[in-house]
Amino acid sequence: MCAASVLVVDDSATMRALIKHALSRDPEIVVVGEAANPFEARDKMKALDPDVVTLDVEMPNMNGIEFLEKIMTLRPTPVIMVSNLTAPGAAATLAALEIGAFDCVAKPSARGNMFIELPGLIKEAARAKSGMAKRRNAPSRGRSAVAKTARGAKLPDLIAIGSSTGGVEALMQVLAEFPANCPPTVIVQHLPAAFTGSFAARLDRVSRARVFEAKGGEELLPGHVYLAPGGGRHMVVKAGTRPSLSLIEGETVSGHRPSVDVLFGSVAKNFSGSHCGVILTGMGRDGAQGLLEMRQAGAQTLGQDEDSSLVYGMPRVAHEIGAVERQLPLGRIARQIFSGG
Incomplete structure (x- = not known):
């Protein structure tokens, strides 16, 4: 080397x-x-x-x-x-x-x-x-238009998102397009523990949905976005008549704790409603296997494309193993979720 x-x-x-x-x-x-x-x-x-x-x-x-x-x-x-x-x-x-x-x-x-x-x-x-992509067109930092739901479009009952390097900026752009009544959304972004609380607050300021750092035990509610806290526990979706979140101990998975793979896998296993998985920019392969499990369970699965990814690692691996149903530029991901276009 x-x-x-x-x-x-x-x-x-x-x-x-x-x-x-x-x-x-x-x-x-x-x-x-x-x-x-x-x-x-x-x-x-x-x-x-x-x-x-x-x-x-x-x-x-x-x-x-x-x-x-x-x-x-x-x-x-x-x-x-x-x-x-x-x-x-x-x-x-x-x-x-x-x-x-x-x-x-x-x-x-x-x-x-x-x-x-x-x-x-x-x-x-x-x-x-x-x-690292050259990013021919830098993403806009202004407040995005809200993604609108197409007439007759069937929204998922749950959205799960995973990201790593470059994901802070990517999530800011995607969540800025989320409407106030979005489906409950769960996110793992690889960040040190000291930053997830302030990052959740920043996402809350740019999004019309309400964004929180998860504490564990929350019921999954429409219009709410839950960010996994950094540094120590995995975040999972628990089964039940009222699905909820849990923070659990465990070994690192795909090199991370919290791991996108663990979150996505729990959605595929425990969530009975319709769901959508999204994998964004990041190094490594965390989330690829979990996204494949979601697709095999019937979920819509989206991956950020190479040109708009800061690091085309996680989305690339997910695409290569067949986990990604559709690759899209970052600016089209929210629109695809909410309108199918």
């Missing part, structure tokens, strides 16, 4: 040295350059074409969020944000994930924390580079 090449961007020379030291111990990673600001980083990205960029949030002249947006628009590259997870930092980090950052790590609060998780994330991000 070729070493993953990394460009480290931070206005602090000390922090750049800490990151470089943490990465230099891994023989599968090479730091090919450093930059103290986005302007220097832009030139080095052109000259070095790194596999991955680590990027600070707070920098002079142009902050990391603004620079990230330029990267994802003009030169899509896996970016790992390196920031302090204070309350303002968490908001900035969520904004970065919405734009398309691969992941986020905290700066060390003491010398004992030397970015233990960073090398693994770098290698995962490097593997994702080849699957």
